[in-house]
Amino acid sequence: MIQKRFLCRDLQAAESALEQIRDIISQTRHKSALVTFYETGFSGGEIGSLLSRMKSWEFPKLQTAGISLTVIAELMPEGAGLLLNLILTEEADIEVVKIPCLPGMESEAVEKLRNRLYAHENVRAVEFFCSNMKLRITSFMEKSMEGHEDAVLFGTATTKNLLQKISVEAEENIVEKVSQDQVREEFVAGDELIPDGFVAVIFAGEKLKVQAKYALGWKPIGRSFSTESSNVTPLGETIVTTINDLPAVDIYREYLGVYPDSYFISNICEFPFVVEREGFNTCLIPLDMDKNGELYFMMSLRPGEKLRFSFASHDEVLGASRESLESMESFGPEALFLTLCGNRLNFLKEDAHIEWDSFADVAPDYVLMHGAGELFYHNKKGGILNSAHLAIGLREGEASENKAAYEHPSVKSLRRGRTLSLSDRMSTFLDKITSELIATATQAQEANRAKSVFLSHMSHEIRTPINAILGMDEMILKECREKDILEYAHSIRSAGNNLLGIVNDILDFSKIEAGKMSIVPVEYELMSVVRDMHDVVRLRAEDKGLTVKLDIDRELPALLFGDAARLKQVITNILTNAVKYTETGTVTFIIKKISDGTDSDLEELRMACPGEPRLTAQYRPIRIGVTVRDTGIGIKPDDMKRLFEEYERFDEKKNLNIEGTGLGLSITKELLELMGSRLTVSSTYGEGSEFGFEIVQGVVGSETIGDVKVGLKKPAGQKKHVNFTAEDARILVVDDTEINLRVVKQLLKRIRINIDTALSGKEALALVQENAYDIIFLDHLMPEMDGPETLKRMEQLKNNRSAGAPVISLTSNALPNAREEYIKIGFKDYLLKPFLPETLENMLYYYIPPEKIRTLPSED
Numbered sequence: 040m041i042q043k044r045f046l047c048r049d050l051q052a053a054e055s056a057l058e059q060i061r062d063i064i065s066q067t068r069h070k071s072a073l074v075t076f077y078e079t080g081f082s083g084g085e086i087g088s089l090l091s092r093m094k095s096w097e098f099p100k101l102q103t104a105g106i107s108l109t110v111i112a113e114l115m116p117e118g119a120g121l122l123l124n125l126i127l128t129e130e131a132d133i134e135v136v137k138i139p140c141l142p143g144m145e146s147e148a149v150e151k152l153r154n155r156l157y158a159h160e161n162v163r164a165v166e167f168f169c170s171n172m173k174l175r176i177t178s179f180m181e182k183s184m185e186g187h188e189d190a191v192l193f194g195t196a197t198t199k200n201l202l203q204k205i206s207v208e209a210e211e212n213i214v215e216k217v218s219q220d221q222v223r224e225e226f227v228a229g230d231e232l233i234p235d236g237f238v239a240v241i242f243a244g245e246k247l248k249v250q251a252k253y254a255l256g257w258k259p260i261g262r263s264f265s266t267e268s269s270n271v272t273p274l275g276e277t278i279v280t281t282i283n284d285l286p287a288v289d290i291y292r293e294y295l296g297v298y299p300d301s302y303f304i305s306n307i308c309e310f311p312f313v314v315e316r317e318g319f320n321t322c323l324i325p326l327d328m329d330k331n332g333e334l335y336f337m338m339s340l341r342p343g344e345k346l347r348f349s350f351a352s353h354d355e356v357l358g359a360s361r362e363s364l365e366s367m368e369s370f371g372p373e374a375l376f377l378t379l380c381g382n383r384l385n386f387l388k389e390d391a392h393i394e395w396d397s398f399a400d401v402a403p404d405y406v407l408m409h410g411a412g413e414l415f416y417h418n419k420k421g422g423i424l425n426s427a428h429l430a431i432g433l434r435e436g437e438a439s440e441n442k443a444a445y446e447h448p449s450v451k452s453l454r455r456g457r458t459l460s461l462s463d464r465m466s467t468f469l470d471k472i473t474s475e476l477i478a479t480a481t482q483a484q485e486a487n488r489a490k491s492v493f494l495s496h497m498s499h500e501i502r503t504p505i506n507a508i509l510g511m512d513e514m515i516l517k518e519c520r521e522k523d524i525l526e527y528a529h530s531i532r533s534a535g536n537n538l539l540g541i542v543n544d545i546l547d548f549s550k551i552e553a554g555k556m557s558i559v560p561v562e563y564e565l566m567s568v569v570r571d572m573h574d575v576v577r578l579r580a581e582d583k584g585l586t587v588k589l590d591i592d593r594e595l596p597a598l599l600f601g602d603a604a605r606l607k608q609v610i611t612n613i614l615t616n617a618v619k620y621t622e623t624g625t626v627t628f629i630i631k632k633i634s635d636g637t638d639s640d641l642e643e644l645r646m647a648c649p650g651e652p653r654l655t656a657q658y659r660p661i662r663i664g665v666t667v668r669d670t671g672i673g674i675k676p677d678d679m680k681r682l683f684e685e686y687e688r689f690d691e692k693k694n695l696n697i698e699g700t701g702l703g704l705s706i707t708k709e710l711l712e713l714m715g716s717r718l719t720v721s722s723t724y725g726e727g728s729e730f731g732f733e734i735v736q737g738v739v740g741s742e743t744i745g746d747v748k749v750g751l752k753k754p755a756g757q758k759k760h761v762n763f764t765a766e767d768a769r770i771l772v773v774d775d776t777e778i779n780l781r782v783v784k785q786l787l788k789r790i791r792i793n794i795d796t797a798l799s800g801k802e803a804l805a806l807v808q809e810n811a812y813d814i815i816f817l818d819h820l821m822p823e824m825d826g827p828e829t830l831k832r833m834e835q836l837k838n839n840r841s842a843g844a845p846v847i848s849l850t851s852n853a854l855p856n857a858r859e860e861y862i863k864i865g866f867k868d869y870l871l872k873p874f875l876p877e878t879l880e881n882m883l884y885y886y887i888p889p890e891k892i893r894t895l896p897s898e899d
């Protein structure tokens with residue numbers, strides 16, 4: 040491979056360069072030939088005349104590409120210039136793909152490049168140009184390189200549509216020196232000038248080798264900031280609207296004391312933002328900002344991605360380039376491309392030339408690109424980069440002899456000892472402090488994680504004995520006729536259920552902390568929610584002499600689509616709180632329609648229920664408002680701020696005798712956020728509180744809920760409990776806790792079913808070879824062989840007399856999508872411990888073959 044470059048300051052020089060290029064091509068045997076135009080400040084007519092000159096040449100393998108750049112660094116400070124780069128290959132193929140494209144048409148453009156990439160074997164590198172900053176460049180790179188992840192894409196964008204550059208310190212800023220009219224708006228592809236789109240130069244060949252070096256030098260410092268961004272950008276790929284919940288631009292004021300004035304860029308260039316993505320740090324410098332303090336970035340920031348400030352000294356930035364240089368030295372490129380960011384040069388000032396000068400020793404005819412943003416994508420990493428240094432080397436032959444390692448004078452002097460600059464010392468200092476803080480934070484996170492794991496194990500462990508207690512208690516309630524004992528048993532049931540509630544809260548909370556909580560939408564009757572909620576508070580309120588008022592809009596739809604279980608959980612929390620923290624007066628429960636759905640509501644619903652394809656097709660969205668108002672003790676203004684913090688409880692003295700963990704509201708808040716909603720609170724201390732939220736649900740059908748008083752009276756749609764016996768059926772129950780086996784036996788006494796029990800998976804395997812069971816209940820967590828493992832072995836048994844019988848998992852793990860998970864591994868269903876006798880009976884009724892069931896008249 041041969042690379043030759045020609046720097047031309049005017050048209051005449053360019054014409055004579057073309058003559059030389061023609062001579063070289065005609066005298067050199069080659070497989071492919073490429074001439075690339077990197078230009079600053081030439082007119083369209085001038086480039087056109089050069090292109091038409093080349094048209095008359097008769098080189099069938101010659102291709103042309105090119106791009107308008109903001110600067111060709113070597114030609115500075117004059118500005119205008121043209122760098123012509125000639126590449127001739129021995130064996131490698133080169134193809135220039137021109138892809139005119141307007142914003143919005145990127146998908147078709149992707150197809151075009153993908154097809155061309157797949158037409159080659161051994162694609163190693165793609166030099167890539169883009170014109171028009173409204174194009175979705177990142178997703179174009181990601182999608183078109185799918186399947187070619189090991190090939191390196193590199194290049195830059197022109198500055199077309201860079202509407203209004205941020206004002207910068209006039210004397211010192213390179214970007215400022217290139218005024219809008221100097222930047223040409225087209226770029227070259229083949230023999231044409233194209234205004235908008237992409238140009239890709241594909242390099243492919245079996246023997247072709249590529250070395251790609253990405254150098255930065257800036258290191259993240261301090262904490263990370265949350266961001267909110269919008270994708271609808273007039274420029275670049277991301278508008279960051281808020282950083283750390285402030286208008287984005289204010290972060291510079293808060294942390295650096297920098298105001299958005301004409302010195303803005305100069306003042307922030309040492310501190311680019313950095314986003315850390317899978318070990319790949321990318322710097323971001325805003326391209327522009329607007330009146331609202333929103334910042335425009337070239338790069339696409341993913342939703343929820345966090346930013347940190349970064350910091351570097353000259354030596355660190357140059358040190359990173361030096362590493363890149365050393366790696367190129369050992370690679371020995373035959374062609375070399377450097378892509379440099381303006382911010383780097385801006386920052387390095389008089390040292391800037393070191394970034395490229397020393398590469399002349401490695402590849403004297405290297406190309407230097409300096410456009411708007413460095414484009415880089417390799418092994419699924421990269422994007423539009425800022426502050427970066429990219430070096431891409433290509434070679435067909437073997438590596439040439441290593442040259443002596445380069446040493447930058449300031450790096451050299453660093454070793455010898457000298458007065459270190461303030462920024463060098465600051466950098467080391469900040470680096471050390473940041474790493475110490477990170478270590479502390481990591482430790483805290485680790486402890487918190489351990490706490491979550493512990494809580495989740497604990498609550499899980501507690502559920503198992505509660506199961507036994509409540510099960511046995513159920514037996515007492517069923518069989519005992521003595522009044523006193525029945526009263527005790529009722530108290531056990533009530534306290535047991537309370538305990539279960541607390542344990543469930545802790546489990547939910549640790550699940551939320553671990554990010555494992557998900558939303559499972561279903562179709563549900565709104566009336567059943569109202570009825571259940573009414574049941575929850577009625578008795579407790581009556582006990583305290585409180586009035587419960589329902590205010591349910593009769594025009595609300597009867598059937599809705601959403602996560603009914605989580606919705607009930609949320610309302611239960613705020614309703615029980617209202618009753619708990621109210622001594623006299625009224626608790627009012629209100630559900631109202633806020634509005635019909637809009638497109639954005641629909642979007643919210645879709646986001647709340649990911650992976651729910653039916654959403655758009657069948658349901659209209661509706662925004663409903665739920666409010667719970669009480670005349671209770673109220674909350675002090677100071678306490679309001681801490682309301683959602685876990686384990687926080689207020690007025691401890693006053694509330695001493697009120698049960699609670701302080702987890703309810705933080706769970707409520709998190710659950711609502713998962714469903715795309717937000718809890719609002721208003722309260723007057725001593726007078727009462729109002730908790731509420733608005734939520735988008737899907738509407739099913741056109742029926743309305745009607746009068747709530749009528750609805751409360753008829754428990755429609757409730758599953759009837761069937762009274763039956765199954766004397767001919769035989770089931771196997773496997774659990775390593777003996778008391779659980781006894782509970783099941785006792786609970787099922789009434790239906791006279793035959794029950795075998797086993798204390799381990801091993802015992803169960805023996806039993807299924809002896810007997811044909813109608814159903815097998817398998818505990819999940821057992822020592823030695825757990826439920827899933829036992830099931831697997833059961834299925835492999837040759838002599839399984841119970842093969843084909845439904846196997847049901849017994850679990851105390853209330854996973855959100857437990858059913859799907861268990862079915863996936865081969866269970867027919869699952870039963871959550873502790874279970875009510877009715878649930879167990881209903882399950883048997885469903886799974887036992889009908890001929891073995893004798894239905895009795897209902898007890899009701």
Ligand code: ADP
Pocket residue numbers: 612616617620669671672673674682687688689690694698699700701702703704705728
């Ligand atoms: P708890 O289990 O203590 O009720 P929550 O997280 O549900 O925990 O509530 C946290 C705290 O907020 C409560 O301890 C109480 O001080 C206050 N609080 C919640 N709801 C109300 C209400 N309706 N009226 C007054 N105070 C309330």
